[in-house]
Amino acid sequence: MNRNLERLTDRKFDILVIGGGIHGAITAWDAALRGLSVGLIERGDFGSGTSQNSLKIIHGGLRYLQDGNLSRIRTMARERATWMRIAPHLIHPLTCVVPTTQKISRSRLAMSFALRANDMLSFDRNYMADPQKNLLEGMIVSQRELSRILPGYDVSTSTGGAVWYDAQIHNSERLLLEFITSAVDAGAEVANYVEAISFLQMDQRVVGVRAKDTRTGQIFDIQSKMVINCTGAWLNGLLEKTALQSEYATSVAMNVIVDQVWSQVAVGLTSQPVNGMPPQVLFIVPWRNKSMIGTHHIPWPDSPHTFKLKEPMVQGFLDQINSAHPALKLSLEDVRHVNWGFLPVHKADAHKRPVRLTRDGVVIDHQKSHGISGLVSILGVKYTTARVVAEQAMDLAVNQLGVKTNKCQTHTTQVRGGKIDDFGAFLRRALHKAPRVVNERSTEHLVYTYGSEYQKLVDCVLRQPDLARRIDSPLPVTAVEVEHAVHHEMALTLADVIGRRTELGSTGLPSMATLQKCASLMSSELQWSPEHQQEEINAVIQTYPFNQAETITA
Numbered sequence: 001m002n003r004n005l006e007r008l009t010d011r012k013f014d015i016l017v018i019g020g021g022i023h024g025a026i027t028a029w030d031a032a033l034r035g036l037s038v039g040l041i042e043r044g045d046f047g048s049g050t051s052q053n054s055l056k057i058i059h060g061g062l063r064y065l066q067d068g069n070l071s072r073i074r075t076m077a078r079e080r081a082t083w084m085r086i087a088p089h090l091i092h093p094l095t096c097v098v099p100t101t102q103k104i105s106r107s108r109l110a111m112s113f114a115l116r117a118n119d120m121l122s123f124d125r126n127y128m129a130d131p132q133k134n135l136l137e138g139m140i141v142s143q144r145e146l147s148r149i150l151p152g153y154d155v156s157t158s159t160g161g162a163v164w165y166d167a168q169i170h171n172s173e174r175l176l177l178e179f180i181t182s183a184v185d186a187g188a189e190v191a192n193y194v195e196a197i198s199f200l201q202m203d204q205r206v207v208g209v210r211a212k213d214t215r216t217g218q219i220f221d222i223q224s225k226m227v228i229n230c231t232g233a234w235l236n237g238l239l240e241k242t243a244l245q246s247e248y249a250t251s252v253a254m255n256v257i258v259d260q261v262w263s264q265v266a267v268g269l270t271s272q273p274v275n276g277m278p279p280q281v282l283f284i285v286p287w288r289n290k291s292m293i294g295t296h297h298i299p300w301p302d303s304p305h306t307f308k309l310k311e312p313m314v315q316g317f318l319d320q321i322n323s324a325h326p327a328l329k330l331s332l333e334d335v336r337h338v339n340w341g342f343l344p345v346h347k348a349d350a351h352k353r354p355v356r357l358t359r360d361g362v363v364i365d366h367q368k369s370h371g372i373s374g375l376v377s378i379l380g381v382k383y384t385t386a387r388v389v390a391e392q393a394m395d396l397a398v399n400q401l402g403v404k405t406n407k408c409q410t411h412t413t414q415v416r417g418g419k420i421d422d423f424g425a426f427l428r429r430a431l432h433k434a435p436r437v438v439n440e441r442s443t444e445h446l447v448y449t450y451g452s453e454y455q456k457l458v459d460c461v462l463r464q465p466d467l468a469r470r471i472d473s474p475l476p477v478t479a480v481e482v483e484h485a486v487h488h489e490m491a492l493t494l495a496d497v498i499g500r501r502t503e504l505g506s507t508g509l510p511s512m513a514t515l516q517k518c519a520s521l522m523s524s525e526l527q528w529s530p531e532h533q534q535e536e537i538n539a540v541i542q543t544y545p546f547n548q549a550e551t552i553t554a
């Protein structure tokens with residue numbers, strides 16, 4: 001995958017996707033698989049917007065039972081199965097538990113009905129060949145069992161627990177990249193660090209975009225019959241340049257990463273009313289050797305450009321977490337990292353607290369709403385449903401293009417590294433045949449990260465054994481991944497490699513030694529001066545607002 005901006009300007013695309021978040025990435029893949037010519041531009045790096053910040057859960061929809069919206073639950077359960085089929089190396093079953101209480105809606109009886117309904121609505125969840133992806137039926141456990149599952153948690157007000165199974169993304173940044181590289185495999189032209197600054201218009205029709213290479217400042221035009229605007233929270237900024245309005249605004253959502261609370265299960269605990277916030281279910285999710293806790297929502301009626309994360313916002317969230325599990329006693333010093341991003345709300349709800357997110361992803365047909373043809377916008381609210389929202393947007397775009405194409409194939413096509421029918425067997429085979437230079441832990445890590453493509457990295461290590469060396473002591477990331485990111489995955493900055501090509505930055509700011517090692521590996525590939533290396537390191541540090549001093553000197 002090479003960044004070649006000339007290839008964006010030397011043709012007229014059928015579809016140009018703006019925004020390389022999860023919705024844009026899947027839309028580009030979908031369009032390319034339908035046989036259309038496709039371009040995708042992303043202002044920063046692929047996945048560097050909201051998509052980098054999710055709680056990594058592919059929801060089956062259990063929580064939506066309380067709304068009684070069965071079709072939404074069916075969609076989510078179906079999508080969960082689809083994700084596990086098309087990206088089996090990156091999506092894995094996750095055990096979840098919530099304590100049951102005396103409250104009727106949370107009682108053992110009510111939760112037992114909910115679990116039964118959940119099982120029925122996802123009746124086809126195990127219709128796939130891979131036994132590793134089997135999701136067992138939900139069950140109610142006793143109070144004693146709950147205290148065994150959740151050591152340190154005060155179970156005295158609980159009557160037991162409800163256990164069910166969902167799925168977790170092992171590495172959401174790499175998952176997103178799999179869609180980008182799969183789109184490229186299917187013929188798409190993609191480029192990061194290219195911003196759409198305005199739409200090109202002929203009368204009432206959008207015919208492309210004026211774009212800027214954000215690394216050089218160069219301005220150029222990209223022609224396309226249809227433009228799909230997947231800019232997430234920045235949707236309005238771009239629409240307003242064409243005097244268009246949407247009925248949506250943004251809110252902020254955040255997770256915190258702290259030292260490990262529980263290692264095997266995701267746990268939903270209800271907070272008490274604190275700081276004027278009503279009780280809310282917060283999930284404590286196992287995340288590598290740490291825990292990720294989310295999700296906290298903050299109204300943000302202003303432009304997303306003006307949002308700055310401040311300590312009191314994080315403290316407010318910690319107060320909520322501590323009210324749900326007082327033994328944690330979390331303070332700002334315990335926070336290893338804060339993931340935050342934007343989620344859509346209706347403009348009318350923009351100031352409301354608690355935040356009322358739009359329920360489902362939205363596809364905006366600007367021909368219908370504004371009389372402007374050639375432009376469709378997507379506003380997604382969940383990683384889980386991104387594939388299906390992209391499919392809807394592409395169905396609409398194909399209809400407007402008036403051409404005959406292949407049908408949507410994203411639900412049946414495995415992504416680039418996903419050509420694995422039985423993950424457990426694939427991993428066992430990989431471990432069995434691993435060469436001595438790549439040890440067991442590294443092999444396992446490569447399979448979980450690159451799936452069926454892992455052998456390419458092993459081959460690279462066999463040619464250049466020094467690339468097998470670890471970059472960071474607690475994490476199994478090796479030098480070959482940095483080399484691969486620069487040569488094959490369009491990584492241009494240290495932040496791209498630390499934050500989105502490898503898992504080095506996924507649990508907090510890496511040590512200074514790790515940053516230096518990584519920067520030095522990249523500089524021999526990209527000819528960075530010592531000053532430039534330092535600038536790259538500083539830029540990474542900027543993205544970790546909390547706990548810097550401690551982790552840097554660690």
Ligand SMILES: Cc1cc2nc3c(=O)[nH]c(=O)nc-3n(C[C@H](O)[C@H](O)[C@H](O)COP(=O)(O)OP(=O)(O)OC[C@H]3O[C@@H](n4cnc5c(N)ncnc54)[C@H](O)[C@@H]3O)c2cc1C
Nearest residue numbers: 019021022023043049050051055057196232381382383384
């Ligand atoms: C804290 C948090 C936790 C979450 N947890 C979960 C979860 O557990 N499960 C789940 O299913 N969902 C979850 N979500 C929701 C999910 O992450 C989002 O719905 C999804 O990532 C949004 O993707 P997107 O592609 O629409 O937006 P983005 O990822 O923001 O992508 C939009 C992209 O467009 C680019 N862009 C903007 N303007 C321009 C321009 N002019 N030119 C070019 N590019 C441009 C941006 O740089 C950005 O990369 C969570 C979200 C948050 C914030």
